[in-house]
Amino acid sequence: MANLVPVAKTVGANRIVPTISIPYPLGDPNTSKQEQFELRYHRVGIALKALATDIKSQTVFRVDM
Structure with missing residues (x-):
């Protein structure tokens, strides 16, 4: 989970x-x-789904509510 998505991308976080x-x-x-x-x-539910999702590259998950 990140409040600064561009920074998370720059440092190489794979699930954001x-x-x-x-x-x-x-x-x-x-x-x-x-x-x-x-x-x-x-x-938190989205974060748990992100952890359980098989990804091939850096992914930013949508959080529509």
Whole structure:
């Protein structure tokens, strides 16, 4: 999981899951606790799928919600 996708690409990360922002990579303090939970649950789920996905080259996974 990376909040700076271009940096992750440059250093050679093979699986990249974009996060929200630098100070709050998996949340937004301006939202309710339920919304934060749903956002985190969704992103971590994508990260787990990324780990289980067979890839041949560097891949940035989509995080549509």
